[in-house]
Amino acid sequence: MSREWRLMQGNQAMSEGAIYAGARFFAGYPITPSSEIAEECSKVMLKIGGIYMQMEDEIASIAAVIGASLAGAKAFTATSGPGFSLMQENLGLAVMGEVPCVVIDVQRRGPSTGLSTKPAQGDVMQLRWGRHGDQSVIALCPATVAECFLMTVKAFNFAEKFRVPVIMAPDEIVGHMRENFSLPDPGEVEVINRKSPSCPPTEYLPFVADADGVAPLASYGSDYVFHVSSSMHGPDGYSNNDPANAFWRVAQLHRKIEMHRDEIVICKTFSTEDADVLLITFGATTRAGRAAALELRKRGIRAGVLQLITLWPFADKEVAMLGGRAKTVIVPEMNYSGQIAGEVQKVLGNGADIRRVNSYNGEIITPQDILQVV
């Protein structure tokens, strides 16, 4: 049987990926350049037994997503910088209460309202550190329409498997780009569902992890009755101010991600085996980076590309291995401050030859921009 190929937009592919992964609840608030995701969901959810809700703001959107997830839904929202900022406090509740959900942040140029239709990669640090308190999150960044689909499925899988919020953070270029894509058949791509409790309902403790570091999660309305709290809570979900309990809780939230770090960190490499010049890219800069690497090879310079799909946790081992044996590392990114370059520097040290290529005017980074620093 021949596959059906469709010209598909990145935003649409993320919406399709979410539905493929089993998402049946979307709550959001319109914002450029993410609105196509909401529009798509508003139509599809009605037909597949799901719910689409347009909330009064992004604060309510992520709150409703978390509520629906606790009622048993695979749930998600989509936004851009200003809305992502508004979501931070409640996203912290998803971390604290260990509630699976997915947030798509289609990055646009700031600060503030900024250039609302133009691409950027300025939220990298906000993805990691945007919330108050002390916590770890998972953030993924696709570079192609196919990756928009596949990494959204992956984002739901991580969310469900580890009981965490997962952030998808494409830039506007990738969100609005169109490429040929063929939707996988059901079952072709792995879909993971959250682990449900199997103990007798009276014995269920929603915050006691199994050996894999993750506790089973019941749904409101099931035979299991449970509490979830934004406040520090004990194994049963009830408030608990004991320092020993807080010590255990906070560490557990970090450790379950650390334990599975190698599964979570996804990278791709292109001609890195012998690379003297290593380009470290993510999102749209991967496309310019690969073109630049090919051009450098033509000129006799051994160049390769390390594409970071998982931005957080950071691919420190991979950067150390490939960056450590390259003579020069180049980090192109659509921000002024070199948010990924700084992480690369942390790994490779101040002595490394790390060259930054930054665009912060809402314009794409071209292969020529990258070639100029070699």
Place this chain on the structure above:
Amino acid sequence: MAHATGTKYLKDGVLPHMWCSGCGIGVMLGAMLRAFEELGCKNTDTVVVTGIGCTGKADDYLVTNALHTTHGRALAYATGIKAFNPKLHVVVVMGDGDSVTIGGNHFIHAARRNIDLTAIVINNFNYGMTGGQVSGTTPGGRFTSTTSWGNPERDFDICALAEVAGANYVARETPYHGWELKEHIKEAMNKKGFSLVEVFSPCPTHFGKNNEMKQTREMLDWFRDRGMPADRYRKLSDQEKKNHFPIGRLVDRNDPDFSSRYEEIREKAIGGSRGQE
């Protein structure tokens, strides 16, 4: 028949509760649990969603499902729960800060959307947990720890706000009227669509102390003397109304709720026709 006590919904070993003596939150909680019992609510099909502040601590006393959320956002969380599983009883317990100050936007939109939630709001006219600061329901001129010389702003009438925003059911009671409070919570929970029960509450520790009602008794007397059943209140002159507030059932209507409307539209979508509006 024995009277409902509601104690089967109360977690073992949690009493005495944390609220100050004279506070109305315990009376509200007792009325709510008695209402649960009389309605036959099960722990499995009931979710209590709370916000932050004194009232937001209510979930710690309950053995039903519960979600303790962020400040002001309880209704938005509850909206997601109810929209995805309309069979659940979702009761949202908030203070005046949660409901109409930091969370005012969610309050008016939950009412506009007419989603089938029961909101129970303890209004003690100030922020009790943080030390008695001014809130969106502190009456003009009143004294709080951040309006030492009197509040320059006006207060929200929470019930009036819910009414104009589209709630199907609105009632107000006080801890002086415990039995009526329980009855109104039952009516609210039985009503399809958005319901609000506002509970005026003494805060002797802060609001009362700052406003010459240091004894709980004085605030309860104030509720007793000023609270007036809605039908009598409506007959008062504008001048007389200034000395009273209406209690009891204030709004009772049957507009379609969010989930019913959504399912109607789903049928059209599946049928492929927008139909007639």
